[in-house]
Amino acid sequence: MDRIPNSYFQTYDSLFLAQDLIGKTLVRQFDTGEIIRRKILETEAYLGKEDLACHASKGKTPRTSVMFEEGGKVYVYFIYGMYWLLNIVTGEKDHPQAVLIRGIEECLGPGRIGKLLQLDKSFYGENLETSSRIWIEDSSLKGSVLSTPRIGVDYAGEIWKNKPWRFVHENLT
DNA sequence: CAGAAGATCGGG
C-alpha cells in the first residue's frame, strides 16, 4: 500500500479529512521492526481557533503550536494523567485544526490507541510523510459513515458541543 | 502559587 503524502493533509480541512480518513490505514512501526496496520473506524474534527472544543481556541501555546503548522504532522497530548491522544494536523499553516483518531480496527477509544501504539511526547510534531515509525496508507472500506456530536466536549458551549463532527464507520458497532 | 478540570478508561 502507498503512504499518503502530506499534500493530502494540507489540501483539505479537518472536517473533510475526518470523514475521508475513515477506512484509511494507520501504520505504526516499532523499534523491533514489528508493524501494526489498522484501518481507521472513528474520528473527530477539531476546526480552528473559533471552535471552542479545539485546543487551539486557547491560542498558540507550547502545547498547541503544532496545530498552527501545515498539515501532515502528529499532534499528541497527555491527558487524565495517563493517556496520549493521537491527532493529525490538517490544513494550511496558521489555520489550526486537527483530526482526533478515536477508533481503529480492534482498538476503540483514543486513550487505548495511544497505549497500543506506545505513543509519547516524542511523537509531538512527527512528520507523517517521512517518519519511520508512524504514517497513513491509502485504503478503502465498504460501508457508510455516520456522524454524531463529539465526545467529552460539553464544556465547549451549546454551539460547539453539538456540532456533528464525530464520524464512525458502520462496522464499528 | 494553589486549585481544578481535562478530546479517558477500567474496576467495583
Place this chain on the structure above:
DNA sequence: CCGATCTTCTGC
C-alpha cells in the same frame, strides 16, 4: 460511579 495521575490553564 469513582479513582488514577499529571499537564495545563485560571484566578487570587
